Amino acid sequence: MNRHLLLAVALLLIAGTASAAGIPGDADGNGVLDQPEYTAAVLAYLVGEGDLTRTDIQDAAWVLARWDGRPLEITDSSGQTLTLSRPLRRVVTFTGESLETLRSLGFAMEKVVAVDKYSHEKSTFFPECGGKANVGSIWSPDMERVLTLRPDAVFLYATISTAACDEIQQKLDASSPGIRVLRFDCFKPATYPGEIRTIAAATGCEDRGDEFARFYTSVMDGIRAGTADVPDDEKTRVYFEYWADYKTFASGSGYNEKLEIAGGYNPFAGESAEYPEIDPEAVIVSNPEVVVKLTGQKLAAGGYVGHDVAALEATQSAILERPGWTRLAAVADDRVYVIHSDILGGAQHFIGTAYLAKWFYPERFADLDPNAVHQRYLTEFQGLDFNLASEGAFVYP
Amino acid sequence: MMRSAANRLFCLALLLMVVPVAACGTPVIRSLSTAEPGAGEVFTVSLAVEGMTLGGVVETLPDGYTFAGTDHPDDRVLVRGQRVAFAVTNETSITYSVQAPASGSGDIIGTWEDFIAESHGEIPPSRVAVDGIDVPGAGDPSPADARAGSPCTALIAVAGLLLVAYRGGRR
Numbered sequence: 001m002n003r004h005l006l007l008a009v010a011l012l013l014i015a016g017t018a019s020a021a022g023i024p025g026d027a028d029g030n031g032v033l034d035q036p037e038y039t040a041a042v043l044a045y046l047v048g049e050g051d052l053t054r055t056d057i058q059d060a061a062w063v064l065a066r067w068d069g070r071p072l073e074i075t076d077s078s079g080q081t082l083t084l085s086r087p088l089r090r091v092v093t094f095t096g097e098s099l100e101t102l103r104s105l106g107f108a109m110e111k112v113v114a115v116d117k118y119s120h121e122k123s124t125f126f127p128e129c130g131g132k133a134n135v136g137s138i139w140s141p142d143m144e145r146v147l148t149l150r151p152d153a154v155f156l157y158a159t160i161s162t163a164a165c166d167e168i169q170q171k172l173d174a175s176s177p178g179i180r181v182l183r184f185d186c187f188k189p190a191t192y193p194g195e196i197r198t199i200a201a202a203t204g205c206e207d208r209g210d211e212f213a214r215f216y217t218s219v220m221d222g223i224r225a226g227t228a229d230v231p232d233d234e235k236t237r238v239y240f241e242y243w244a245d246y247k248t249f250a251s252g253s254g255y256n257e258k259l260e261i262a263g264g265y266n267p268f269a270g271e272s273a274e275y276p277e278i279d280p281e282a283v284i285v286s287n288p289e290v291v292v293k294l295t296g297q298k299l300a301a302g303g304y305v306g307h308d309v310a311a312l313e314a315t316q317s318a319i320l321e322r323p324g325w326t327r328l329a330a331v332a333d334d335r336v337y338v339i340h341s342d343i344l345g346g347a348q349h350f351i352g353t354a355y356l357a358k359w360f361y362p363e364r365f366a367d368l369d370p371n372a373v374h375q376r377y378l379t380e381f382q383g384l385d386f387n388l389a390s391e392g393a394f395v396y397p
Numbered sequence: 398m399m400r401s402a403a404n405r406l407f408c409l410a411l412l413l414m415v416v417p418v419a420a421c422g423t424p425v426i427r428s429l430s431t432a433e434p435g436a437g438e439v440f441t442v443s444l445a446v447e448g449m450t451l452g453g454v455v456e457t458l459p460d461g462y463t464f465a466g467t468d469h470p471d472d473r474v475l476v477r478g479q480r481v482a483f484a485v486t487n488e489t490s491i492t493y494s495v496q497a498p499a500s501g502s503g504d505i506i507g508t509w510e511d512f513i514a515e516s517h518g519e520i521p522p523s524r525v526a527v528d529g530i531d532v533p534g535a536g537d538p539s540p541a542d543a544r545a546g547s548p549c550t551a552l553i554a555v556a557g558l559l560l561v562a563y564r565g566g567r568r
Contacts, residue, residue, distance in 0.1 A: 036472065038451075039484045043475040046453045046482035046510075054510070054517075061451040061512035 021178070023063050023071065023085045024056035033060055033069040059086040066204050074202050077158035077191055078183040087204055088180075090151045093119070094138050094168065097186035098155040099126065100347040101196065104212045104381040105205035113149050124304045125342075125384070138164040143171055151179055153202075158183040186347045189257055193217055212381055219350045219373055220261065223357045226364045227263030235265035236360040239288035239330070241319075243298035243341075246278050255294075258349055262356035264290070284324050290359055291330040293319055296341030302393035303340050304386070312338045312396035335359065338396040343374065351377060355395055370395075424448055425509040425520050427456075433529035434497040439465050442505065444483075444491040444520075452485040452511040458495060459503025459525065467493035495525075502526030 023033045025041035038060055044050035045057050052060075063069060063086065072084045091112045093099040096119040103109060114133035119126050133149055136142040138161050146154065154172060156165040169181045182202065184195045193213050200209020227235075240248055240259055249255045250271040259266055267286040268278055293315055295301040301311035315338045325331050337359050344352025354370035371388055378384045386392065430441040444454060458464065458479045467474055469491050473484040483491050495505075507520035524531070 035486075039473050039486075042451075042453050042484040042512075043473070043482050046455050046484070047475055047477040047480055049477075057510075058512045058515050065451055065513055 021085065023060065023069070024052055025060040031071060033063055035064070035069075038064050038069070055089070059089075062087045062204065072201065074182075074198050076183045076198065077185055077195055080181075080183065082180050082182065084180065084202060086152070088153045088202065090149065091153045091155065092135055092146055092149060092151040093155040094135065094141065094165070095155055095157055095184075095186065096122070096126075097347045098182075098184050098199070099129075100382070101184070101186045101199055102155075102203065103383065104208075104347070104377075105196070105200050105203060106208040107203045107205055113151060114146065122304070124386075138168060141168050143168070143175075146172070147176060153180045153182055156181060156183045158185050159188075160185065187345065187349055188254055189220055189261055189349065189353070192347075192349075215376075215381070216350055219354055222368065223261055223263075223353055223365075226357060226368075227261070227361065230263050230361070232265070235263055236290055237286065237288050238264040238266060238290045238292060238356075238360065239268075239283055239286060240264075240266065240292045240294070242275060242294050243296070244277075246280055246283065247275060248278050249275050254349075255344065258344060258353045259356060262353050262360050264356060264360050280322070280324075284327065287328055288330050289333070289335060291319065291328070291336040292356065292359070293336070293338045294341055294344070295338055296345070301340075302338075302396075303342050304392050307391055307393055309393045309396060312340075312393050316396055340394045343394050348374075348377065351394075423509060423518050423520055424511065425454055425507065427505065427507060427520050427523050429505075429523055429525065432523065432525050434525065434527060436499045436527055437497060439494050439496045440525075442493050442495055442523075444493075444507075446485055446489055446491060446509075449485050449509075449511050450487055450513045452509060452513070454483045454485060454491065454507060454509050454520070456481045456483075456493070456505060456507040456520075458505055459501065461498030461501045462503070462505075462525065463496045463498075465494040465496045467491065469493065497525070497527050500527045500530065500532075502531045 022029065022031060025037050026033045027037045027040065041050065041052055041060055042057055045052050045054070063071075066087075073081055074084065075081045089111055091102070092114040093102070093112060094116045096116060099112065099115055099119050102112065109128050112129075112132065114135045115126070115129045116138070117134050117136050119129055120132065120134040123130050133145055134142070135146050138156065154168070156168060165183065169183075172179050172181055182199075184199060186192060186195055193216060196213045196216065197209050200206050200213075238259060240255065242248060248268050248271075249266075250273060251266070251269040253274050256266055256269060267288070268276060268282075271278075295312060295315055296303055299315070301315050302308060316336055319325070319336055320331060330336050337355075339352055339355060342348060343355070351370055351374045354365075354368055354373050358365045358368055358370055374394070375388050378386045378388070424447045426445045428443045428445070430443075431438075434440045442456070444456075446452075446454070458481070460479065462479075464476050464481050467481075467483075469483055469488070473486070475482045481493065485491070502525060504522035504524055506522045508517065509520060510517040526532070
């Protein structure tokens with residue numbers, strides 16, 4: 001990128017980023033907007049005096065009504081504390097998970113001015129994003145475009161791809177310190193409920209955030225409660241295979257966390273690599289009771305595009321034909337499943353975890369209907385007109 | 398007989414088209430204690446405000462008419478010439494007084510803003526005329542104001558045009 005151009009854009013925009021300034025209408029500059037200050041600002045605006053714009057007054061009203069006239073301090077998942085003096089009006093998301101979470105919270109999507117290239121391409125799941133600016137990926141960000149869009153907030157990952165995200169944040173901090181960089185993962189069961197509430201507070205979507213957090217927590221806590229009393233030596237033994245054949249995951253990975261919440265025992269959890277490649281013979285020796293194969297991304301089959309259940313079925317068939325696998329308990333008992341990463345790897349991980357629980361313990365979770373959870377999520381929280389009975393393919397069988 | 402049924406149908410259609418249009422209206426409705434005050438008489442203007450947590454209203458009085466007080470807290474009112482601004486904080490009604498001139502007529506016009514809902518619009522004008530003597534053109538909104546019709550006015554116009562077109566097509 002042309003460094004001089006980037007510098008020029010940055011210099012032009014430094015003064016223009018609103019969120020860095022204090023609360024509009026805070027006449028005495030003490031960092032708190034009280035009622036008399038607000039009223040004076042409103043009256044001056046109404047008669048055309050003063051220099052506050054309509055947006056300034058709307059922001060002042062927001063701060064007074066929602067934050068009691070004080071700046072909002074939030075701590076994101078990277079541990080950094082940020083101060084917001086105004087509501088977020090121009091948001092750039094570099095992660096599909098935070099974008100999806102914003103939509104779950106009912107955040108006005110027109111305030112998202114740009115998205116990462118992957119979300120930009122997901123025209124079925126993010127139909128409203130096709131017309132938004134594309135800022136590339138965290139590994140290849142279009143910083144010039146980001147700055148030109150004059151965002152007041154940029155969302156990045158907190159604990160994965162940290163080097164790439166740190167670099168983006170450093171560039172933003174250096175060129176336009178008014179831009180708030182918010183870092184959340186939005187895919188980890190341990191931190192997602194808190195992230196939902198923090199993002200909801202930052203965006204003024206507290207009520208909806210509370211509703212969504214309760215929905216999410218009811219599913220995940222129900223799964224945890226359903227497997228809490230399973231002794232370790234009675235846990236369902238699971239071989240979970242990544243997109244690549246014989247590649248699995250060990251403890252510490254996000255997928256393993258979900259497997260364990262669902263009450264599964266991963267015989268390869270102790271491997272030193274986070275995503276180790278396993279000797280085929282070792283899989284046979286471990287004799288899993290359940291096999292789960294992941295599709296999506298590097299194994300394109302299923303997902304939100306189309307209704308290609310046959311592709312998932314073919315994936316399962318290929319697994320069943322592996323040499324020596326007829327001896328596996330999972331194969332003998334028809335417990336070989338295929339799941340798409342869309343519902344296990346990102347913000348929808350609770351849906352996939354519900355499927356895992358159901359597969360691992362069908363009797364304990366007889367009343368759990370992961371498909372109904374999925375449909376409710378799409379309809380009620382994502383606002384999508386998407387019928388799982390005739391669209392998409394996420395699990396098989 | 399047929400003509401009477403057609404007229405009833407026309408009225409029903411008009412009602413069905415106008416009711417939703419009216420329902421999309423302003424959260425601020427103005428009413429006057431009298432639209433025909435006597436010379437120098439002080440009359441009352443009431444604003445019914447609905448669902449406005451934090452907002453504002455600006456009323457503009459016709460030339461010659463003067464603001465004469467309000468029940469709204471002093472620190473939430475600002476008068477500039479013919480304009481009276483009210484800062485709204487959850488109020489459901491605002492009442493203010495206006496003193497009529499010795500003669501003259503015109504429209505009280507107003508605008509509202511809901512800063513939380515981030516919406517704004519116009520309050521339909523209210524005609525006042527001293528002793529009911531309306532002077533055409535006097536005190537009317539400026540051409541610029543007149544151009545800035547409310548969305549509902551436009552909708553009513555479109556509804557009317559569609560209805561006329563429909564009736565024309567039936568003949």
